[in-house]
Each structure stands twice: as structure tokens, then as C-alpha cells.
Amino acid sequence: MKKTIQVTKASGESVPFDINRLKKSLHRAGASREVIEEIATKIRMQLFENIPTKKIYRIAFKLLKKASAHNAARYHLKNAIMELGPSGFPFEKFIAEILKWQGYETQTGVISHGKCVSHEVDVIARKESDIIMAECKYHNRPGIFCDVKVPLYVNSRFKDLEYTWKNIPGRKDHNYAGWLVTNTRFSFDAVQYGTCAGLHLLSWDYPSKNGIKDQIDKLGLYPVTCLTTLTKTEKQKLLDKKIVLCHEINMDIRLLRTIGVNEGRIPAVTEEVKKLCEQLFKNGNGNGDS
Numbered sequence: 001m002k003k004t005i006q007v008t009k010a011s012g013e014s015v016p017f018d019i020n021r022l023k024k025s026l027h028r029a030g031a032s033r034e035v036i037e038e039i040a041t042k043i044r045m046q047l048f049e050n051i052p053t054k055k056i057y058r059i060a061f062k063l064l065k066k067a068s069a070h071n072a073a074r075y076h077l078k079n080a081i082m083e084l085g086p087s088g089f090p091f092e093k094f095i096a097e098i099l100k101w102q103g104y105e106t107q108t109g110v111i112s113h114g115k116c117v118s119h120e121v122d123v124i125a126r127k128e129s130d131i132i133m134a135e136c137k138y139h140n141r142p143g144i145f146c147d148v149k150v151p152l153y154v155n156s157r158f159k160d161l162e163y164t165w166k167n168i169p170g171r172k173d174h175n176y177a178g179w180l181v182t183n184t185r186f187s188f189d190a191v192q193y194g195t196c197a198g199l200h201l202l203s204w205d206y207p208s209k210n211g212i213k214d215q216i217d218k219l220g221l222y223p224v225t226c227l228t229t230l231t232k233t234e235k236q237k238l239l240d241k242k243i244v245l246c247h248e249i250n251m252d253i254r255l256l257r258t259i260g261v262n263e264g265r266i267p268a269v270t271e272e273v274k275k276l277c278e279q280l281f282k283n284g285n286g287n288g289d290s
Contacts, residue, residue: 220279
């Protein structure tokens with residue numbers, strides 16, 4: 001019987017290698033069956049005991065990029081979210097954009113007065129009588145969990161603000177919700193407390209089938225850091241200009257010229273952007289402007 005190869009996750013945990021999990025992630029990125037099987041075969045040939053999962057990812061990403069830039073961009077999504085740094089502001093704007101595309105009016109970095117103290121709220125979102133206060137916890141490396149202390153802290157801030165908001169004339173009967181959003185994962189205790197306290201928790205893969213990765217796929221709102229046709233420096237220049245969505249490039253490709261992308265490369269970048277924004281087109285949004 002062939003020995004099962006162990007792999008080392010970013011958290012340091014050692015687990016058995018699961019080829020089906022790799023295939024599933026490639027399929028989710030849009031790779032064809034033929035490309036998936038080819039990549040899986042080449043990955044098997046390069047496995048060794050306790051190989052880091054990040055090395056497996058890099059091999060798969062490189063192979064997928066040769067077959068399809070926009071599929072590689074989707075496969076890069078989790079890492080791309082972690083590249084929305086080094087500050088947490090681009091991640092906050094990204095979450096605000098997800099809410100915006102779901103019909104909310106959004107603001108970021110708002111100073112709001114609570115019953116006891118003032119708070120800087122990462123994202124405030126409003127839709128009719130629904131008001132959301134979202135606290136965003138951004139991490140720039142994998143393997144980090146939001147433990148129970150974070151929802152405890154966020155819930156206390158939310159309750160302090162909710163008291164004041166409910167006493168604003170005409171807003172007593174509004175629906176107020178506290179959100180905690182992270183680009184990594186929650187610990188078991190964090191989920192247990194957050195659920196019990198009535199906080200809305202949103203992480204990379206929580207709630208099941210409606211986490212950040214699922215919402216991005218449904219809406220087609222991919223971050224510019226996904227793009228394989230731009231350099232790391234060029235992507236950072238876009239973030240410095242507060243451009244976080246591929247859709248923003250699709251709406252105005254002149255943004256590429258402002259960060260120094262030469263004319264010869266622009267068609268490849270715009271083609272990748274359009275492929276990533278296909279879901280927006282299906283939803284009736286995302287017309288480009290050259």
C-alpha cells in the first residue's frame with residue numbers, strides 16, 4: 001500500500017495530501033478537466049514528505065497561468081485578498097464595495113459617537129431601514145485565526161454605538177447589525193460567541209457557501225491584486241490610488257496608463273480584466289470605457 005504524503009499547512013499543521021481538494025480549487029477557478037488532470041499529474045511527481053502547501057500552490061498557479069491568465073487570477077484569489085495591504089484600508093474598501101453592489105450606501109473610516117466613547121467604524125452601510133456597522137480584521141499572511149477576543153471586542157463597540165444610533169430622531173425602529181469581517185478564518189469559539197451574541201460573521205469561507213470567496217464569485221468583484229498581467233509594483237500603484245476592483249479598470253482603462261503600463265501590454269491586461277468581470281456583465285453591469 002502506497003504511503004500517504006503529508007503536507008504542511010501555513011498554520012504549521014501537518015495533514016494528508018488530498019488531490020481532490022486541489023482539483024476542486026482548480027475547477028472553481030474555471031480550469032478545464034484536461035488542464036486539471038495535467039496539473040494534478042505534475043503536482044504528484046513533485047510531492048515530498050511535509051511539502052508546504054504554499055509550494056504546491058505556487059507550482060499549480062504557475063502551470064495554470066500558462067494555460068489561462070484569468071483562471072490563474074481566480075485561483076490566486078485568496079492570496080490576492082492578502083495582498084490588499086500593507087494597511088487594512090484597501091480591504092475595508094473592498095468589503096464596502098461588496099456591500100455597495102448588494103444595494104447598500106457605504107462609508108469607510110467613519111468616526112461615530114457611542115454612549116461611552118467615540119469609535120472609528122471601518123464600514124457603515126445603509127439600505128432603507130437597515131444599518132450595518134462592520135469591523136474588518138485584515139491579515140497579510142495565512143494561518144491566522146480570529147479568536148474569541150475579537151468578536152467580544154467588536155460586539156462591545158457595536159452595543160455602545162447602537163445605543164446612540166437608536167436615540168437619533170427617526171431611527172429608533174431601524175434594524176442595526178454588527179458585523180465582523182476577516183479575510184482569514186474564525187476559531188470555533190469566535191463563531192460560537194459571535195452566533196450567540198447576534199454578530200454577523202463573514203470570513204474567507206464562513207458562512208458556508210456565502211463566505212467572501214463565494215460572494216466574489218457570485219458578483220464578479222475581483223480585486224486588482226488578482227491580476228497576473230500586472231506587476232506587483234503596478235498593482236500597488238492602483239491601491240495607492242484607492243483602486244481596488246478589476247471592474248474599476250474595466251470602466252476606465254486609462255487607469256492603466258496613469259500607473260505606467262505601456263500600450264503594448266494594455267490589451268493583455270484588459271482581456272484578463274474583462275474575463276474576470278464576466279459575471280458583472282451577466283448581471284447587467286460593467287460596461288467598459290476606453
